[in-house]
Amino acid sequence: MNLLLTGGAGYVGSACLRWLLQRGHNAIAYDNLSTGNAQAVPAHRLIQGDIADGDALRKAMRDHEIDAVMHFAALASVPDSIDDPESYYRVNIEGTKCVLDAMRDTNVSRIVFSSTAATYGFHTEMPLTEDTPQTPQVPYGSTKLAAEWLIKDYARAYGMGCALLRYFNAAGADADGLHGECRSHESHLIPLTLAVAVGRREKLLIYGNDYDTRDGTCVRDYVHVADLAQAHELAMHKLDPGTTLAYNLGCGEGTTVLEVLRACEAVVGRPIAHEFVDRRPGDPDVLVASPDTIMKELNWTPQFVSINSIVETAWRWHQSHPDGYSTSTIPAEAENR
Ligand SMILES: NC(=O)c1ccc[n+]([C@@H]2O[C@H](COP(=O)([O-])OP(=O)(O)OC[C@H]3O[C@@H](n4cnc5c(N)ncnc54)[C@H](O)[C@@H]3O)[C@@H](O)[C@H]2O)c1
Numbered sequence: 001m002n003l004l005l006t007g008g009a010g011y012v013g014s015a016c017l018r019w020l021l022q023r024g025h026n027a028i029a030y031d032n033l034s035t036g037n038a039q040a041v042p043a044h045r046l047i048q049g050d051i052a053d054g055d056a057l058r059k060a061m062r063d064h065e066i067d068a069v070m071h072f073a074a075l076a077s078v079p080d081s082i083d084d085p086e087s088y089y090r091v092n093i094e095g096t097k098c099v100l101d102a103m104r105d106t107n108v109s110r111i112v113f114s115s116t117a118a119t120y121g122f123h124t125e126m127p128l129t130e131d132t133p134q135t136p137q138v139p140y141g142s143t144k145l146a147a148e149w150l151i152k153d154y155a156r157a158y159g160m161g162c163a164l165l166r167y168f169n170a171a172g173a174d175a176d177g178l179h180g181e182c183r184s185h186e187s188h189l190i191p192l193t194l195a196v197a198v199g200r201r202e203k204l205l206i207y208g209n210d211y212d213t214r215d216g217t218c219v220r221d222y223v224h225v226a227d228l229a230q231a232h233e234l235a236m237h238k239l240d241p242g243t244t245l246a247y248n249l250g251c252g253e254g255t256t257v258l259e260v261l262r263a264c265e266a267v268v269g270r271p272i273a274h275e276f277v278d279r280r281p282g283d284p285d286v287l288v289a290s291p292d293t294i295m296k297e298l299n300w301t302p303q304f305v306s307i308n309s310i311v312e313t314a315w316r317w318h319q320s321h322p323d324g325y326s327t328s329t330i331p332a333e334a335e336n337r
Pocket of ligand 1: 006007008009010011012013030031032033034035036037049050051052071072073074075076091095114115116117166167168169170171183
């Protein structure tokens with residue numbers, strides 16, 4: 001199949017792109033490189049463009065005879081969305097509408113969308129199923145939920161097939177250590193922790209130790225990017241015109257911030273400096289997925305089910321690329337894939 005991946009040079013998008021190429025699909029990244037990395041995808045598979053640019057999107061879809069879109073492009077930081085909601089409403093909702101309109105104009109009728117656990121908001125009953133009410137508490141979650149609604153309405157009215165994949169915490173790196181999580185402005189726990197281990201940061205800040213959890217730090221559900229990529233491919237094959245699929249994507253296991261820190265220390269083999277600071281706004285105590293629906297309906301089988309196995313892959317990447325993609329050790333043959 002010919003696939004266009006908006007945000008395909010980002011962390012999750014580029015992992016999916018590599019997964020799809022390895023399985024014989026023709027995948028192209030469409031990305032404005034605002035947080036993504038050109039080095040994360042082969043040069044001939046990257047179109048640099050913004051999802052707000054409908055003409056460029058239409059051209060990319062026509063030129064590459066696109067069959068389906070995977071829509072990863074978004075702004076995706078909870079704290080930033082609280083400080084600057086305007087850009088989140090613009091990119092995550094208006095941008096999604098632009099992608100959908102370009103798809104309609106070029107008769108592309110399948111879309112897999114990167115949604116998020118943040119659309120659920122704060123709940124006490126865990127794990128979260130697809131039937132848990134979506135009551136987002138921060139602009140990031142609200143804008144992603146609004147994008148879900150847009151996509152569902154377009155799918156129903158215009159005969160598209162859509163899959164809404166609600167990821168919990170994406171984590172880990174490619175097993176070969178050549179690609180991994182790399183952002184200039186990082187806010188995710190595992191890369192921040194391992195950045196301390198490689199000496200790029202002085203210490204890890206842990207936001208709050210008075211949550212209602214077993215050790216007082218927030219509980220999250222970590223899912224490996226390769227397992228997310230597998231889910232995208234399975235969902236794409238399942239898309240029929242006019243249908244909506246929605247799946248939670250986590251491993252169903254909750255891990256506290258302190259447990260992630262201990263897992264990183266075990267993998268690295270030494271203590272990692274950290275400090276407890278005040279809570280951040282917008283962080284629920286616990287977010288754990290029930291992945292039962294996607295496991296049953298699509299036979300999704302995650303390969304990385306322990307936090308240690310996820311951290312091991314991330315550590316391989318951080319060790320070999322302490323400065324991210326600017327540590328240029330990607331062999332030429334990997335560029336040609
Ligand atoms: N990382 C996670 O844990 C996680 C969890 C839940 C959902 N998600 C969702 O998954 C998707 C990918 O997340 P990620 O962690 O890879 O983030 P990322 O920042 O690494 O990737 C996003 C990509 O989108 C691109 N982009 C942003 N705005 C754009 C625009 N206007 N036009 C074109 N490209 C644009 C960026 O340059 C980047 O390459 C996002 O939609 C995010 O909301 C991520």
